[in-house]
Amino acid sequence: MAGPGFSFFGAEERKNIDVVMRTWALNRHAHDVPQYTTFVRRFELATESVFGAPYCVAVNSGTSALLTALAAVGVGPGDEVIVPGYTFIAPIAAIVHAGAVPVLAEIDESFTLDPADVEARITPRTRAIMAVHMLGAPCDLDALRKLADRHRLLLLEDVAQSCGATYRGRHLGTHGHAGAFSLGQFTVITSGDGGFVLLPDEHLYRRAYSFQNQGWYPGRTDWGKGDVLFGLNLRMSELAGAVACAQLEKLDQVLAACRHRKHRLLMAIPDLSGFGVRRRTLHDPAGECGTLLVYVFDQPAHAQAVAKALDTGTMAQSGRHYYGHMPALTAIKEGEVAPCPFQRPARTQDYRVGALPFTDALLSRSVAISVGVSDSYMGAGFGLTVRSLDDEIDEVADRFATAVITTSA
Incomplete structure (x- = not known):
């Protein structure tokens, strides 16, 4: 049992892994290999190009991508996040770990959020709508975007099951304030474990990078432009990055x-x-x-x-x-x-x-x-x-x- 990307594993993935093993650059920063652009960084840059997103942050799982997205946009204790009752458990778990409250909403026959039910569940405590693009297809993003704008809410996208899908000609994950993706075994393309977050502006990118990398600023610098955060270690490994690069080329x-x-x-x-x-x-x-x-x-x-x-x-x-x-x-x-x-x-x-x-x-x-x-x-x-x-x-x-x-x- 697996997603389609797993069936396309071949010489390209093996070649990239061989490069990692020859250089022993196992960390995304490759501290001991000067003048070397790691596969994780190559993946981030290539993903920005493929999806038409200004910024990408690679992480170690789809769940980490969701948590990083929530941290980047500032969802936290006391906030309510509307999420469908039909979704993998990861977005609900990420909302709870962020200290926020998951508010379950109905789906419709698209198996994605029912915009009418979402609107009925908005309260003064609602901070965000989590649009989960289930089973390879997009939510009604026009309706959800209008709702979010009218009520001044954040719109987040969980694209774990729909990597590469589009809505009105534009890639999923680029319609909201952040898009979270998985590269797990059952996803469209896979690195075994892994994920990434797409961000629309530099401020959110800096927060996302800092959160997944111990509070450092982009480039793993101690000082820089951006918010001061206590980060976690949610980085994508270089071996996963090597596989992800090959898979992205096959999307x-x-x-x-x-x-x-x-x-x-x-x-x-x-x-x-x-x-x-x-x-x-x-x-x-x-x-x-x-x-x-x-x-x-x-x-x-x-x-x-x-x-x-x-x-x-x-x-x-x-x-x-x-x-x-x-x-x-x-x-x-x-x-x-x-x-x-x-x-x-x-x-x-x-x-x-x-x-x-x-x-x-x-x-x-x-x-x-x-x-x-x-x-x-x-x-x-x-x-x-x-x-x-x-x-x-x-x-x-x-x-x-x-x-x-x-x-x-």
Whole structure:
């Protein structure tokens, strides 16, 4: 099980790793190798160019990217951050560790934030909206941007599952005040572990750099222009940077492979609307990654029957991508320290299953077909790989259509 980038590992990644091993420049600063630009720095510069972002800071994971983004924009104790109830646990955990309060909001049939529900949850304590671009496709960024501007809120993007996707021709991660990315095993491109943050201006860049690198200023200097911060050590390793550089060069190739196979699969699956099933809503079909194909059923029993026939599960069985499977959330109580070692978060809303009825119902009646991301933990245990040929695509299409038809009421 892995994301599509893992399938493209080859000579380029090995060549870069060999350079690191020859120079022994294992740290992003390469203190003992003068006149050498590390792979981590090369990755940051290349990422700025590829995504059209003014600044990039590489870190050691997607979760570190989220925490760094929150630190850069100044989200902290007492602030509320609106986040979808369908997301990997990382953005919620980062919000809690920042001392802020996660406010869960409904998703719609795009499986991303429902802007109307977001607006209904804004309070005087709301500081930011966390737009999580789930399953390879963008949120409704036009609506969320208008909301953020009208209420003077920060707009943050979690692009962990949608690296390379665009919205209205512009890369995800560049629409808000910060964009956080993962380079983990299940992402579009991967360095095994790793992540990065895109920032729109120098001030936020300096804060992000300082936070992930022990409070130093860019270039690891003791003195410089910018805010004084207590930073952490969240740096990307040079070995991860070497792999990330090679993978970034393959991003267009990886996306083209995913998109081609998804289009081929869509053409092979017949119209099933007469059987009470439809495809997920996409806010920008041309901009999605093409890593997953999601179907929404009218009836949860039908979705569950189809999932069983395909030896997979509904989206409600997506592990810690669904708030109902996050025990740390339900453990949040006034004065209870257990869910977070550093905070005693106040329980400001009900995090138990049933708090988001539309999200609960939608996930229970939806089934995902993997195209580039194969991960049964997130409900994508059936489908293709990014290397699948036409005969395998046709077989998957036939199995899915047969299951839908034979299990319909």
